Amino acid sequence: MPGTTPPVRLALIGAGLRGLTYARHAVAGGAGTVVALAEPDPRRRAAAAAEFAVPEERVFPGWRELAAAGRSADAAVIATQDREHTGPAVALAGLGHHLLLEKPMATTESEAAAITEAARRAGVMLAVCHVLRHTPYTRTLKDLLDSGRIGRLVSVQHLEPVGWWHHAHSFVRGNWRRQDTSAPMLLTKSCHDIDWLVHVLGELPDRVSSFGSLTHFRTEDTPPGATARCLDCPLEPGCPYSAKRLYLGCLGDPDDEFWPLSAVTADHTERGVLDALRTGPYGRCVYACDNDVVDHQVVAMEFPSGATCSFTMSAFTPMAQRRTQLLGTHGFVDGDGHRLRVVDFRDGSEALIEALTDAAADPLTGTDTAAEDGHGGGDEALTDAFLTAVATGDPSLLRSTGEESLATHRVVWAAEEARTTGRVVRVGRDGVSGVNGTGGVNGTGGVGEVGRLS
Numbered sequence: 001m002p003g004t005t006p007p008v009r010l011a012l013i014g015a016g017l018r019g020l021t022y023a024r025h026a027v028a029g030g031a032g033t034v035v036a037l038a039e040p041d042p043r044r045r046a047a048a049a050a051e052f053a054v055p056e057e058r059v060f061p062g063w064r065e066l067a068a069a070g071r072s073a074d075a076a077v078i079a080t081q082d083r084e085h086t087g088p089a090v091a092l093a094g095l096g097h098h099l100l101l102e103k104p105m106a107t108t109e110s111e112a113a114a115i116t117e118a119a120r121r122a123g124v125m126l127a128v129c130h131v132l133r134h135t136p137y138t139r140t141l142k143d144l145l146d147s148g149r150i151g152r153l154v155s156v157q158h159l160e161p162v163g164w165w166h167h168a169h170s171f172v173r174g175n176w177r178r179q180d181t182s183a184p185m186l187l188t189k190s191c192h193d194i195d196w197l198v199h200v201l202g203e204l205p206d207r208v209s210s211f212g213s214l215t216h217f218r219t220e221d222t223p224p225g226a227t228a229r230c231l232d233c234p235l236e237p238g239c240p241y242s243a244k245r246l247y248l249g250c251l252g253d254p255d256d257e258f259w260p261l262s263a264v265t266a267d268h269t270e271r272g273v274l275d276a277l278r279t280g281p282y283g284r285c286v287y288a289c290d291n292d293v294v295d296h297q298v299v300a301m302e303f304p305s306g307a308t309c310s311f312t313m314s315a316f317t318p319m320a321q322r323r324t325q326l327l328g329t330h331g332f333v334d335g336d337g338h339r340l341r342v343v344d345f346r347d348g349s350e351a352l353i354e355a356l357t358d359a360a361a362d363p364l365t366g367t368d369t370a371a372e373d374g375h376g377g378g379d380e381a382l383t384d385a386f387l388t389a390v391a392t393g394d395p396s397l398l399r400s401t402g403e404e405s406l407a408t409h410r411v412v413w414a415a416e417e418a419r420t421t422g423r424v425v426r427v428g429r430d431g432v433s434g435v436n437g438t439g440g441v442n443g444t445g446g447v448g449e450v451g452r453l454s
Contacts, residue, residue, distance in 0.1 A: 005391045007033040011073040011097065013063050013088045015039040015048035017259050018102050018129075019079030022383050026077075027052065031387040035073050038066040038088075043266060063088035071095040075125075075390050078102060081175065082182055086111040090118040098125040098390045100383070104191045105409055107183040112409050116402040125395050126402030127386045131378030132196040132322075133399040134385060137337055137355040138378075141326075142200065144333065144340065144353070151330030151345075153201060156309040160193050163319025167295060168241045169260050171315070172217045173282045177291035184416050185293040186210075187409075190313045192375075193322065194299070194415070195408040197309055199400070200326070204407055205301035205309070207426055210419035212297025212313075222287035229283050231274065241286040247273050299415045321376065337376055 010032050012023050026032030034052035038060045039045035049059045060066040063080070067088070075098040078088050086106050093099055099119060105112040105128050119126035132138055145153060162171075176182045176189070186194070198204055227233040230243040237245075247264055250256035250273075257268050265276035277283030295315040302308050321337020332343040340353040382399075389397040411427055418425040 007031055008075055008387045008390045009033060009035045009073040011036040011038070011066060011076040011092065012048065012052070012079075013038045013066070013076055013092070014079035014081075014102075015041075015044045016079060017262060019077055020048065021379055022077050022079065022100060022129075023048075023052065025380050025383045026387055029384065029387075031384065031391070036060070036066055036069075038063045063091065067091040067095060071097065073097060075100060075386070082188060083107050086115055089115045093118040093122045093124050093126070096122060096124060098127075098386075100127050100129065100386050102129045103195075103405075104183065104187045104412075105405060107187065109410060109413050112406050116406045119402050125386075125389055125398065126405075127382065127389070127398050128400065128402065128405035129379075129382060130192060130195040130199075130400060130405060130408075131375045131382045132192050133199050133378070134381035135376040135378040136381075137335070137376055138196065138199070140353060140355040141324075141333070141335060141340060144342070145200065145202075145326070145328075149331060149342065149344075150326065150328030150333060152305075153326060153328050154307055155327040156197065156201065156307070157325045157327075158193060158197055158309065158311045159317075159323040160190055160311070160313045161317030161320045161323070162189065162313060162315050163317060164240055164315060165246055166260075166319045167315035168217070168286050169246070169263070169282070171293050171295070172241075172286045172289050172291045173243070173284055174263065177289060177293060179292055182293075185295075185313070186212075186297055186299070186416055186419075187412050188293075190297075190311070191409060191412050193311060193313070194412050195400070195405065196322075197301070197311060198408045198411065200324075201303060201307060201309065203303050203305060203307075205303050205411060205427055207302045207424050208299060208411065208415045208418050209424045210297060210299045210415040212294040212419055214292060214294050216295055216315075217286050217289070217291055219287060222285070226285055226287060228285055228288045229278070230285060231277055231283060233285065243277050243283050244274075247277065247282065294419075297419065299418075301411070 007030060010023065010026060012019055012034050015037065023034050027034060034054055036058040037045065037049055037052070037054045039048060040061055045059060045061065058072060060069070076088070076092040077100045078085055079102045080088065082104055085101060089099055089101055101115070105115055116126065170176050171185060171189070182188055223235055226235050230236045236242050247261055248270060250261040251268060251270065261268060264280065264282040265272050267275070297313045299311040300308070324335045326333040330345050334341040339355055342351045342353060385397045385399070389395055414425045414427045
C-alpha cells in the first residue's frame with residue numbers, strides 16, 4: 001500500500017530468476033524493499049546487491065549466515081533450489097519472518113509438513129507461490145462457477161502444454177531434469193496445476209491414479225548421425241531442439257535474455273552464448289543428457305462430491321496457456337487462459353467472457369507470451385497480495401494458507417505413488433494413505449491394484 005504504509009522489508013533468499021521476479025515487482029511498485037540478501041553465486045549476489053542497494057553488512061553467501069545475523073526484515077522471499085527450501089523456511093519463520101515460498105514447498109512430504117508447522121508455531125504467514133490462483137482469469141472462472149451459472153460441476157479436463165523447447169531447456173538439459181537432484185516433474189512443474197484444480201473444484205480428491213513416463217528424450221531415440229553437442233551436429237539445423245537456434249535467438253530481446261538465456265550464460269553476446277553451448281549443460285544433445293523425469297503424464301482424480309477430473313501434462317506442445325473444459329449439470333465452460341466460452345444448456349445460448357487481453361506469440365518459438373510472462377499476471381498479483389497482507393496483518397488477502405498448500409502437495413505425492421506403483425491411491429487428509437487393499441477392485445481390503453492388464 002504505497003503512500004499509506006512503509007514498504008515491507010524483504011530478505012531475498014536466492015537471487016535467481018524466480019527470486020528476482022518477485023523482488024523486482026515488490027520494489028517497482030513501492031510496496032517492498034530488499035534489505036537483506038543471501039545468494040551463494042558470487043556474480044548473482046553482487047548484481048542483486050547492487051540492483052537493490054542492499055547494505056554490504058546485509059549481503060550473505062547463504063541463508064545460514066543471514067539467519068545467524070538475526071531478524072532484519074518483515075518477510076522473506078525464499079527462492080532457492082527446490083531441495084533447499086526447508087532449512088531457510090524453518091529458520092526464518094522461527095525468527096518471525098512471514099514467508100513467500102517458491103513452489104514446490106519442498107521435495108518430500110515430511111519437509112513440507114515441517115515448514116507448515118514452523119510457520120504455524122511462529123504465527124507467521126506462509127504464502128506458497130501457487131500463482132495461478134491469483135490470476136484475473138482464475139478469479140473470473142471461480143466467480144462464474146461459484147455463482148452456479150453452469151450448475152453443479154461434474155467433470156473437468158485440463159491440459160498443461162509445457163512446450164517442446166521449454167521442456168528441453170528446463171527438464172532435459174536444465175536443473176529440473178533428474179528426480180535425485182530435484183524432484184518428479186509432477187511436483188516441480190505441475191504442482192501449480194494440481195493446486196489450481198483443487199481450488200477450482202473446491203475440494204480435495206479422495207482417490208487418484210496416474211500414468212506417464214520418459215518416452216522420447218532418451219539415448220535410444222538419438223537420430224542416426226547426431227553428435228553429443230548441438231554445435232558439432234550435422235542434424236542441428238533441422239532439429240526441433242537445437243540449442244544453437246533457441247539461445248542465439250534470444251539475443252536482443254530483454255525478456256528472452258532474462259529467461260531462458262540467463263540460465264545458460266551471463267554473457268549475452270553471440271560469443272558468450274556459443275562458449276556456453278560448447279562447454280555447458282545447455283549445449284548438450286537432448287538425446288545425450290542424464291535426464292530421467294517424465295515427458296508426459298496423466299492424472300485422474302475422483303472427488304467426494306462424485307466429480308472427476310483428468311489432468312494431462314505434455315512436453316510435446318507449444319508453450320501456451322493451460323486449456324480447461326469444465327462440464328456442469330446446467331452448462332459448459334471452455335477456457336484457454338485468456339477467455340471463457342460459456343454454453344448454457346437451458347437455452348442453448350453462448351457467451352464469451354474476456355478474462356485477459358490477447359497476448360502476442362513469439363515468432364521464434366510460437367510461445368504465448370502471457371504463458372511465459374508472469375503466469376498470466378499471477379506472479380504480480382500474488383506478490384501484491386502478500387505484501388499487503390504483511391503490511392496490514394490481514395492473511396485473508398492470500399488465496400491459500402500453508403495448510404492448504406500442503407494438502408494439494410499431498411495430492412501430487414499420491415499421484416506419483418499411483419504412477420510408480422500402477423495402483424489407485426487414496427488421499428488421506430493427514431497425508432497419503434497409500435494402498436491398503438490386498439486385491440483388485442473386488443478385493444476385500446480397499447483399493448488395491450485396480451484393473452491391471454496382463
